[in-house]
Amino acid sequence: MEVHVTGYIIAIVALRKAxxxxxxxxxxxxxxxxxxxxxxxxxxxxxxxxxxxHDLENGVFILVKQY
Amino acid sequence: MSINHELYISxxxxxxxxxxxxxxxxxxxxxxxxxxxxxxxxxxxxxxxxSAALGAFSVPALIEKQYTAVTFLAxxxxxxxxxxxxxxxxxxxxxxxxxxPRGAAYIExxxxxxxxxxxxxxAVATLTSLAVYLSKSVIIGTIVGGLAIYLSRYVMKIAYIxxxxxxxxxxxxxxxxxxxxxxxxxxxxxxxxxxxxIEKFGMAVIIRPKGLDSLISINNLGIRQAILHExxxxxxxxxxxxxxxxxxxTMNNNENGDIIVVMVAMKPDIDAFVEIIKNVPAIxxxxxxxxxxxxxxxxxx
Numbered sequence: 453m454e455v456h457v458t459g460y461i462i463a464i465v466a467l468r469k470a471x472x473x474x475x476x477x478x479x480x481x482x483x484x485x486x487x488x489x490x491x492x493x494x495x496x497x498x499x500x501x502x503x504x505x506h507d508l509e510n511g512v513f514i515l516v517k518q519y
Numbered sequence: 520m521s522i523n524h525e526l527y528i529s530x531x532x533x534x535x536x537x538x539x540x541x542x543x544x545x546x547x548x549x550x551x552x553x554x555x556x557x558x559x560x561x562x563x564x565x566x567x568x569x570s571a572a573l574g575a576f577s578v579p580a581l582i583e584k585q586y587t588a589v590t591f592l593a594x595x596x597x598x599x600x601x602x603x604x605x606x607x608x609x610x611x612x613x614x615x616x617x618x619x620p621r622g623a624a625y626i627e628x629x630x631x632x633x634x635x636x637x638x639x640x641x642a643v644a645t646l647t648s649l650a651v652y653l654s655k656s657v658i659i660g661t662i663v664g665g666l667a668i669y670l671s672r673y674v675m676k677i678a679y680i681x682x683x684x685x686x687x688x689x690x691x692x693x694x695x696x697x698x699x700x701x702x703x704x705x706x707x708x709x710x711x712x713x714x715x716x717i718e719k720f721g722m723a724v725i726i727r728p729k730g731l732d733s734l735i736s737i738n739n740l741g742i743r744q745a746i747l748h749e750x751x752x753x754x755x756x757x758x759x760x761x762x763x764x765x766x767x768x769t770m771n772n773n774e775n776g777d778i779i780v781v782m783v784a785m786k787p788d789i790d791a792f793v794e795i796i797k798n799v800p801a802i803x804x805x806x807x808x809x810x811x812x813x814x815x816x817x818x819x820x
Binding site: 491494495498499500502503504505506507508509513514518 | 707
């Protein structure tokens with residue numbers, strides 16, 4: 453069942469206005485201006501890293517490596 | 520006591536023929552079962568002939584008081600264990616190439632079945648040659664052999680998901696980014712694009728266990744992986760290696776022990792999906808029977 457969220461966070465895509473919700477960790481944080489851009493950047497990163505995008509519903513998206 | 524030449528020939532030939540036939544019948548090419556290609560077919564048929572020969576020769580050898588011949592049967596058992604190893608190794612090697620792997624439990628199950636089929640060939644051959652020797656008639660031997668093949672089906676009978684659980688179609692509902700089926704959250708899908716594809720092509724079914732035994736069995740990750748593998752390989756996946764959000768999922772409903780299966784298929788036909796899941800083997804190697812335990816019965820009643 454390695455299909456589940458068992459991997460690690462490879463990137464965080466956060467709205468600039470949700471800056472206070474994220475703090476630096478092991479993964480790079482990419483700030484974006486609006487939700488449209490957030491979707492686009494997350495999609496690109498997801499395809500590049502074969503990672504799943506998870507929406508934390510506070511303006512923060514995390515990308516979790518699956519394979 | 521010695522056997523005359525003609526009887527000897529008919530004992531051995533009849534035993535080998537029926538034993539090989541038994542192996543051949545179990546070698547039917549199936550949509551899921553490996554081998555599905557001529558080389559694998561040949562390998563297993565040859566091994567089947569060898570095991571039938573061992574079974575067939577064991578009867579005249581014992582009659583002629585060649586008791587050391589029994590050691591050959593032990594050798595044969597060793598050989599069949601090797602068959603299991605071969606199957607396991609080759610299936611395990613192919614795991615990396617599968618988008619949805621079979622899983623260790625399913626592989627182990629297939630390998631064990633392949634080993635058992637050789638024993639069936641040997642047992643049928645032994646019974647046939649014994650019958651030929653006792654009755655001195657090839658026809659009676661053939662009948663006994665045929666009957667043994669027929670009865671062996673009960674030994675080799677496997678259970679399917681449809682035997683241990685009900686499979687009901689259901690619906691996928693998105694609560695924000697959360698993919699839910701019957702109020703159970705399966706995943707968090709961040710990408711809008713992914714959510715749209717899942718809403719359009721996603722299918723969900725609920726596997727409802729019929730009793731305590733199946734409740735425990737169906738929660739096994741091995742069975743759940745086998746279900747995903749079978750469904751994915753028959754309906755095709757929209758998922759690719761770089762779209763992990765479209766991967767098929769299973770989740771248990773902790774309220775009642777149901778299993779929820781979600782898949783984004785090339786051909787989203789819910790009836791076909793239900794049918795396929797019903798026909799997935801309920802892997803015997805991981806099935807549990809807690810209803811045989813007094814403690815478990817007390818807890819669940």
